[in-house]
Amino acid sequence: MSALLQIEDLRVTFNTRYGPVTALDSVSLSVNAGETLGVVGESGCGKSITALSVMGLIPSPPGKIAGGAIRLAGEDLTQASEARMRALRGAEMAMIFQEPMTSLNPVFTVGDQIAEAIMLHQKVSADQAFRDAVALLDRVGIPSPDRRARDYPHQLSGGMRQRVMIAMAVSCRPRVLIADEPTTALDVTVQAQIFDLLNEIQRDFGAAIILITHDMGAISEMADRVAVMYAGRVIEQGRADDVLDLPQHPYTRGLISCIPALGKGEDTLREIPGVVPPLHMLGAGCAFADRCAHRAPRCDSEKPLLQAHGHHPVACHAVAEGRI
Amino acid sequence: MTPSYLLRRLFYGLLLMLGVVVLNFLLIRLAPGDPAVVIAGEMGGADEALLAAIRADYGLDKPVLTQLGIYIGNVLQGDLGQSFFFNQPVATLIGDRIGPTILLVLCAQVISILLGVFLGVIAARKPNGVLSGFVSVFATIGYAVPVFWTGIMLIILFASVFPIFPVEGMQSVRLRDAGFMIRALDVAHHLVLPAFTLALIYLAQYARLSRASMLEVLGSDYIRTARAKGASERSVLFKHALRNASLPILTVAGLQFGNLISGALLVETVFNWPGMGRLAFDSILRRDYPTIMGVLFFASAMVVVANLLTDLSYRLADPRLRGKS
Ligand SMILES: Nc1ncnc2c1ncn2[C@@H]1O[C@H](COP(=O)(O)OP(=O)(O)OP(=O)(O)O)[C@@H](O)[C@H]1O
Numbered sequence: 001m002s003a004l005l006q007i008e009d010l011r012v013t014f015n016t017r018y019g020p021v022t023a024l025d026s027v028s029l030s031v032n033a034g035e036t037l038g039v040v041g042e043s044g045c046g047k048s049i050t051a052l053s054v055m056g057l058i059p060s061p062p063g064k065i066a067g068g069a070i071r072l073a074g075e076d077l078t079q080a081s082e083a084r085m086r087a088l089r090g091a092e093m094a095m096i097f098q099e100p101m102t103s104l105n106p107v108f109t110v111g112d113q114i115a116e117a118i119m120l121h122q123k124v125s126a127d128q129a130f131r132d133a134v135a136l137l138d139r140v141g142i143p144s145p146d147r148r149a150r151d152y153p154h155q156l157s158g159g160m161r162q163r164v165m166i167a168m169a170v171s172c173r174p175r176v177l178i179a180d181e182p183t184t185a186l187d188v189t190v191q192a193q194i195f196d197l198l199n200e201i202q203r204d205f206g207a208a209i210i211l212i213t214h215d216m217g218a219i220s221e222m223a224d225r226v227a228v229m230y231a232g233r234v235i236e237q238g239r240a241d242d243v244l245d246l247p248q249h250p251y252t253r254g255l256i257s258c259i260p261a262l263g264k265g266e267d268t269l270r271e272i273p274g275v276v277p278p279l280h281m282l283g284a285g286c287a288f289a290d291r292c293a294h295r296a297p298r299c300d301s302e303k304p305l306l307q308a309h310g311h312h313p314v315a316c317h318a319v320a321e322g323r324i
Numbered sequence: 325m326t327p328s329y330l331l332r333r334l335f336y337g338l339l340l341m342l343g344v345v346v347l348n349f350l351l352i353r354l355a356p357g358d359p360a361v362v363i364a365g366e367m368g369g370a371d372e373a374l375l376a377a378i379r380a381d382y383g384l385d386k387p388v389l390t391q392l393g394i395y396i397g398n399v400l401q402g403d404l405g406q407s408f409f410f411n412q413p414v415a416t417l418i419g420d421r422i423g424p425t426i427l428l429v430l431c432a433q434v435i436s437i438l439l440g441v442f443l444g445v446i447a448a449r450k451p452n453g454v455l456s457g458f459v460s461v462f463a464t465i466g467y468a469v470p471v472f473w474t475g476i477m478l479i480i481l482f483a484s485v486f487p488i489f490p491v492e493g494m495q496s497v498r499l500r501d502a503g504f505m506i507r508a509l510d511v512a513h514h515l516v517l518p519a520f521t522l523a524l525i526y527l528a529q530y531a532r533l534s535r536a537s538m539l540e541v542l543g544s545d546y547i548r549t550a551r552a553k554g555a556s557e558r559s560v561l562f563k564h565a566l567r568n569a570s571l572p573i574l575t576v577a578g579l580q581f582g583n584l585i586s587g588a589l590l591v592e593t594v595f596n597w598p599g600m601g602r603l604a605f606d607s608i609l610r611r612d613y614p615t616i617m618g619v620l621f622f623a624s625a626m627v628v629v630a631n632l633l634t635d636l637s638y639r640l641a642d643p644r645l646r647g648k649s
């Protein structure tokens with residue numbers, strides 16, 4: 001049985017002033033109904049681009065899907081017409097963005113913005129849509145929802161706005177919900193509330209969730225499976241428990257050892273030394289080589305491919321050769 | 325938008341008008357030339373006795389500050405003085421001509437905003453497309469070409485090549501006694517060329533401004549949200565983006581209003597439109613000081629009112645400004 005959403009060998013390129021760069025390369029991911037797929041990786045590794053590809057919202061130009069397929073219940077979205085994509089967006093698949101402060105239109109009330117999403121896909125009156133919007137605001141835990149529905153975004157806090165975004169995203173009960181770092185811009189206490197809300201909504205609606213984050217703690221609480229991305233590729237993928245407990249790729253190991261142990265405070269937070277190379281500087285070898293303690297000559301000349309090893313697939317020569 | 329805010333804006337508007345009156349008066353009085361000589365000239369000759377009589381008659385023999393006080397007092401009572409040339413109250417002269425000027429200015433403003441914004445929005449859809457390039461070129465030309473030149477070119481074009489629009493005046497003599505609808509259509513027909521001439525410069529500017537403003541707004545996160553909902557391209561452009569992009573356009577529209585009025589004075593002269601422009605032009609040539617001051621007064625009042633309206637509409641368009649002062 002194939003998954004509800006299946007990304008196969010996705011390749012996305014951007015035209016930049018350095019010439020065309022490959023932002024995503026051979027990305028394959030899948031997620032089933034009722035399941036949460038975590039996608040982790042450092043800033044710039046292609047998480048948002050992956051999500052936007054699914055939604056058909058890659059800014060084009062300069063970006064384009066240069067290869068691969070994205071199948072939603074078998075239908076290849078990369079081949080779908082713009083009209084078909086409009087019908088799917090917001091209805092079958094919805095997205096919560098990374099930037100709650102700027103993702104709502106400042107000149108319309110939040111109630112109207114949710115009601116619009118409802119009316120785009122359901123044949124209901126404007127009044128009914130607004131009442132539904134109020135009910136959704138109530139559902140996502142906004143106090144005095146009928147008054148709040150008449151507020152403009154600037155009258156709400158960041159956490160409130162993200163709740164509004166969630167209400168809007170689930171308004172048509174999408175089958176796939178993509179949450180792109182839904183909490184990065186928010187307070188720690190609010191973060192936990194938002195994750196709880198996403199969990200509840202998944203239970204209620206049975207949606208498949210793709211949770212993008214660089215918070216390994218959130219992954220361990222939320223995700224059934226996890227994909228680790230680095231410089232536009234998936235470098236390790238598996239059940240969340242397996243990947244978290246037995247990370248194989250040197251980058252994943254680094255990520256996990258960076259999680260601050262509970263109760264020890266901020267100063268124990270470590271970082272993997274070095275930075276992700278910019279896309280136009282990617283060479284023929286492993287993109288992580290400059291930061292890797294297990295680097296061997298082969299790593300500079302040959303890209304490691306995702307291969308089953310141990311519990312789950314990983315893309316690293318050292319792992320494949322049994323060196324680590 | 326509280327009543328107290330409105331009152332305060334109104335109060336500042338009045339204060340500004342008072343400043344305008346004082347400044348007008350002083351500027352005119354400081355300009356070289358003796359009004360009494362001008363008036364005497366109109367009467368056909370001047371000896372010292374006549375000049376003295378005229379000075380006494382018009383209060384010109386009093387100290388300038390006293391004259392200013394008297395003038396302000398009169399203006400407050402709605403008396404703008406007596407025209408040296410027409411020998412009629414300035415208020416009456418202006419009252420007869422302000423209607424056509426307001427009509428011309430408002431039409432030009434509406435045409436330039438509607439058409440300019442429409443062109444700008446379409447150009448922003450494809451920033452590298454042909455239309456976008458056309459808008460940029462057109463905007464540069466429209467901005468650079470003087471309004472009287474455009475007017476004269478249009479007159480040449482429509483007077484001899486395509487005689488479909490009248491190039492002179494506001495009404496046809498033969499229709500003067502026709503019914504209201506016919507006369508209104510006749511005025512509209514006469515309005516086409518002057519209004520377009522005046523609209524042209526600003527139209528180009530609005531097109532360029534809204535193109536830039538739309539491009540900026542179209543890159544924002546909430547536009548992506550609108551697309552993620554499944555909104556159509558038309559709704560994204562005209563509902564989600566334009567409402568936000570219109571804020572800088574409104575600001576400029578308010579600021580441009582003053583220029584539009586001075587442009588109208590030129591266009592009126594070119595097209596022989598019976599508004600304040602020709603009155604201003606004629607009174608400057610004739611040094612008809614009370615009339616010049618009256619025209620300046622009304623033109624400033626129109627700008628003050630326009631700015632007030634802009635400010636209010638800005639607050640209506642942008643919910644973030646409501647309730648603030
Ligand atoms: N419009 C664009 N033009 C050129 N390159 C782009 C564009 N948008 C994204 N990219 C490139 O694609 C890569 C992936 O970007 P993406 O936004 O997916 O990162 P991310 O993993 O979501 O990072 P973050 O955690 O910071 O959100 C980046 O390296 C970026 O340089």
Ligand code: SF4
Pocket residue numbers: 249250251286287288289290292293294295296299304315316317318319
């Ligand atoms: S392929 Fe080589 S450089 Fe890359 S992570 Fe594995 S060992 Fe390190």
Ligand SMILES: [Mg+2]
Pocket residue numbers: 047048049098180181
């Ligand atoms: Mg991102």
